Amino acid sequence: MTEDPQAREKRPETQVRIGQGTGNRRELMVKALWIGVWLVFLSSPIHDLTSGRHTTGxxxxxxxxxxxxxxxYLTLVFRNMGRPFTxxxxxxxxxxxxVLAPLLNxxxxxxxxxxxxxxxxxxxxxxxxxAAYWAIPATAVVMYLVERHNGVSEWDNTLLLVLLIGFAMVGVGQLVRTTVELRKARATVAHLAANEERLRLARDLHDLLGHSLSLITLKSELAGRMLPDHPDKAAQQVADIEQVSRQALVDVREAVTGYRRPRLAAELAGTEVALAAAGVAAEVPAEPxxxxxxxxxxxxxxxxxxEAVTNVVRHSGADRCLVQLTHRQTLDGPVxxxxxxxxxxxxAGSVPGNGLTGLTERLEKAGGSLEAGRVKHGFRLVARVPTAPTGDVGSGA
Known part of the structure; x- marks a missing residue:
């Protein structure tokens, strides 16, 4: 994944980008300055070379x-810090x-x-x-042996400095590697969230267009049959088609923006109309x-x-449909x-379609459940949702 250029432009210039390479000249200068400060330990060798104590060779x-x-050293620190071991x-x-450190000493x-x-x-x-846990103490041991060879028998603070700074850099390197992994994880989470949003939008569009287009198709067929002998009734069907298509367009726009929430009372009223238009005798609760x-x-x-009514109209071939809403008290609380x-x-078919699969996912996210399948004289769909927030479940209906 690549970084969004616009997001990069909006990043504050003073923000430290741990675990990322330098992106411009200013960041390169800041990194060079930070590393250059620690070159202070080279002052002693440089002073030794210019002191005149040694021969020209x-x-x-x-x-x-x-x-x-x-x-x-600079090549290692600039290019490899926090990167995978090569x-x-x-x-x-x-x-x-x-080789050079003990040789020069x-x-x-x-x-x-x-x-x-x-x-x-x-x-x-x-x-x-x-490897670093072994290499740092080994460096200190080599330094100690070189000191003893050069006649230094007293304790030297540089030995402690070698150990402390070495293990401190182990921690810094681990922090950088962890930060790189977190950046990758954040990019993965963003990618998964985008996929989830696309899946949600696909479910919404399927539910919206499947219902509306089925009704439009049904009413178009009715209008075609009525047109020769009953033009007034055909005109009414065409008017209904226009109303349904306009509402479908509004629903699709709201689905795209993510602000649509269908109301159960409105769906019950629409259910009665849709089933009647399909020639299905319906029993629907009036005021839930x-x-x-x-x-x-x-x-x-x-x-x-x-989804259930769409399946009745499109697939069932039924002439009667019963819709019931019931408040129940369960062990998990009121539903x-x-x-x-x-x-x-x-x-046809025994495998659940996209509509029922998406509906099951919706209900599970809301803490509910879905049961759907053949019964003795037809097909039954049962959906349950809790009627109280999670913290109040079990307090009563």
Missing amino acids: AIVAGALGLTAFVVA PQGVLSRLAVMV YTLGNAWLGLFVYVSVACGATLPLR DLAAVPEEAESVLAWALR LELCVEDNGSGG
Whole structure:
């Protein structure tokens, strides 16, 4: 995944971007300044080279060795800190530092002990965790042996500094790697959220257009049959088609913006009209009691009713349909139960379609459940939703 350029432009310039590469000249300068501050330990070797204590050959060799050492160190810190371990790149540069640090100390004196600090930092910042735990103490041991060879018998604070800074860089490197993983996880979560939103929109459009287009198709067929002999009735069907199509357009627009919540009372009224137009005798409750039903639960039941009626009209071949709304008290608390039962064949196939699958997901998110299947004389769909918020479940109906 790539970073959104607009989001990058809106990022404050002073914000620290842990675990990310430099994106412009200013960030490169800030990183170089932060790393350059810690080159203070090179002051002692540079002073030793310019003090006149060594021969010209030793000065030239020391300057070349110091340059190679610093280049290897800066390359490691700039390019590999927090990145996955690559043996060819990291080990070759670490080998240069590991060889030059004791060699320069052994030949030019204890003024070069600060190089071991950089070796420890490079090990902590670039090596894997387990390897760094061994490499840092080993660096301290080599430094101690070089000191003893050069005649230093007293305790040197540089030895403690090598250990502390090395393990501190292990922590910094681990922080950087964790930050990189969190960035990837955040991008993955955003991708999953976008997929979930697309799935929600697909369910909404299926529920909306499946119901409305079925009704439009049915009424168009009726208008076509009525047109030769009953033009007035055909005109009424055409007017109904226009009304349904306009409402479908409004619903689709609201679905796209994410602000549509169907109402159960309106769906019950629409159910009676849709079933009557399809020639299905319907028994529908007139004024349901929805006072204790949360808005989300009511919306899900409205979707369930719409899906059930659409299946009755399109697939069942039924001539009678019963719709019931019942308040029940269960062990999990009060629920509102919607039952839609017809005397048709239940449609072809035994695998639930997209509508029932999406409806099951909606009900589960609202804390409800769905039962659908063939009964003795037809097909029955039962949807249940809690009628109280989660914290109040069980307090009574």
